[in-house]
């Protein structure tokens with residue numbers, strides 16, 4: 001029996017609703033695996049910002065460092081100016097805890113509808129994972145505006161790509177590819193235009209690839225990659241890409257694999273030097289908040305990733321299987337957020 005120190009950040013909109021179901025499933029699987037969870041809730045997001053003007057106090061970051069893992073719902077609210085919470089809470093968490101692997105699986109479960117004609121474009125199914133770099137790229141906020149408000153305004157967002165940052169995420173992606181049956185890694189970038197960063201990524205894949213001779217590598221420009229997501233998604237096994245391309249293609253990946261309601265993610269610090277953070281890819285969906293309409297499945301699958309990351313592969317597999325069974329029988333009848341969580345928890 002082990003106690004896991006778990007930080008819980010419900011956040012904004014539907015975040016707290018879906019997190020409640022994720023926790024329900026976690027408790028259900030934990031009960032039979034000898035795992036207990038010592039939870040600490042952190043109030044971050046729009047409410048805190050309106051009340052105090054704070055986004056992410058340093059003291060919270062320091063407390064989070066002592067946790068084993070973090071479960072996050074969603075951050076973002078239309079009552080807060082665009083970017084304030086994203087650049088004040090979510091991104092600083094990823095940066096401070098060095099979540100350099102943003103892991104986003106795209107797996108079409110049996111019985112789940114895809115907007116694609118899957119039997120035609122992916123007869124062997126859709127099952128790939130995007131390793132999105134999480135700490136660099138244009139997300140670091142390296143840029144600025146000069147001559148603001150004039151006809152000569154210049155705005156720049158500089159994409160930061162360090163050899164250190166690229167190499168560590170590429171190595172992680174190779175290791176993940178090596179552990180999968182197909183052992184295939186696709187680098188997605190745009191080196192025909194972004195020559196500097198593009199060539200750093202390409203060279204790094206080539207050099208690190210020498211350590212993984214059994215992994216086959218491929219390259220796609222990001223624009224072409226979006227075409228293949230729609231026309232031939234079965235070609236992908238592991239994709240490694242930068243922060244911004246990864247943001248964009250993982251929304252497409254979610255769409256083809258059953259929708260954003262099913263897309264899970266892990267913000268992972270593979271070194272273990274800081275806790276990893278698991279969150280659904282979807283946002284706070286303020287339009288449906290408080291109506292018990294949100295699908296908590298993405299959060300439940302994120303909980304499975306959390307368990308896997310902490311070394312509880314059996315518990316993770318059981319959660320995945322419970323979700324798969326629920327999805328296979330789900331049909332089209334509308335269920336509330338808690339009904340979905342109850343149904344999945346009841347299978348554990």
Ligand code: IPM
Nearest residue numbers: 075076086087090091247281
């Ligand atoms: C995501 C989101 C975030 C991102 C936003 C909210 C900052 O879109 O997790 O994909 O761009 O990373």
Ligand code: MN
Nearest residue numbers: 247248251281
């Ligand atoms: Mn996104």
